C-alpha cells in the first residue's frame with residue numbers, strides 16, 4: 001500500500017473514531033435510577049432485574065413511565081419488544097415532551113409504534129413539534145425490516161441544539177436539521193422522556209378502521225437497555241448538569257458518518273412509506289425545511305392510508321391518571 005492509500009485509510013479510521021458516536025458504549029441504567037411510574041397502576045411492571053419494564057394495555061387502562069429529570073438535549077434510548085399477533089389500534093410511544101409544563105407552546109419528539117391487524121406489520125411513525133406547532137405535523141412513517149415482536153430492538157433519539165436524529169438499532173432513519181425557516185418549530189425547551197402504551201383505536205390503524213380488540217388483551221410492550229445520557233435541568237435553579245462527556249457527545253452525534261448516511265438513505269428508500277414533505281393534501285406547499293427529492297416524491301405519492309392523531313399528552317395523561325385512581 002502506498003503512502004497516500006495508507007494515509008487515507010488512517011484518516012478514515014480516525015474520522016470514524018472521532019465522528020462515530022459510540023452509542024453502544026453509553027451506560028445502561030436501572031429503571032429506578034432514571035424513571036418513575038406515570039399512570040396505569042398495576043399495568044406497569046418492573047422486572048426483578050430492575051432493568052426491564054413491561055407496559056400493559058388491557059380493558060381497564062394503558063400505562064406509562066416518565067424520566068425523573070427534565071433534559072435539555074441528550075441521547076435517549078431503549079430496546080423495545082412489541083406485542084405479537086393482533087394489535088390493531090394499540091399505540092406504544094417512546095417520546096420526549098414538555099406538554100405538562102408548557103400547555104400552549106410545548107415541544108415534542110416522538111417515536112410512535114402503531115399496531116396492526118393479524119398478519120400485517122407494525123409501523124413506526126416519527127414526529128416533532130416545537131413551541132406549540134401542533135397544527136403542523138411533521139410525521140414520517142416506515143415499515144420495519146425485521147419483526148419487532150420477535151426480539152428486542154433499540155430505538156433512540158438524539159437531540160442537540162442543532163439536530164434531531166432518530167435511530168433504529170444504531171442506524172439513523174431520520175435526521176432533522178434545525179433551519180432558520182423552522183423558527184420556533186424546532187424543539188428547544190427542556191423535556192421529559194416518556195414511554196406509554198394506550199388505546200389509539202380512533203386513528204392508529206388505517207385511520208381508525210381497526211380498533212383495539214380486548215379479546216386479545218393484555219397487550220404487553222417490553223422495555224430494556226434504558227439509556228438517559230444528557231443534560232438534566234434543575235427546574236428551580238434552572239442550572240444544567242450534563243453527564244460526563246455528554247455535551248461533547250452531542251456534538252459528535254450530530255455528525256452522521258458517511259457510512260451511516262449511506263445506510264440511512266438506503267433504509268429510507270426501502271422502508272419509508274409516508275413523509276409530510278410529499279403530502280400535498282395537507283400542505284399545498286411543502287414546509288420550508290423540506291428538501292424535495294423527485295424520486296422520493298414519485299414513490300411516496302402512493303402511500304398507505306394516512307394515520308395521524310399523535311400522543312394525547314396533557315389530556316391523555318390526566319385522563320389515564322384519574323382513571324387509575326378511580327380503579328384503586
Ligand SMILES: *[C@@H]1O[C@H](CO)[C@@H](O)[C@H](O)[C@H]1NC(C)=O
Nearest residue numbers: 104105131132183184185188
Ligand atoms: C414560542 O411561543 C411563545 C408563546 O406563544 C412566544 O412568545 C415565543 O416567541 C415563541 N418562541 C419562538 C422561538 O418562536
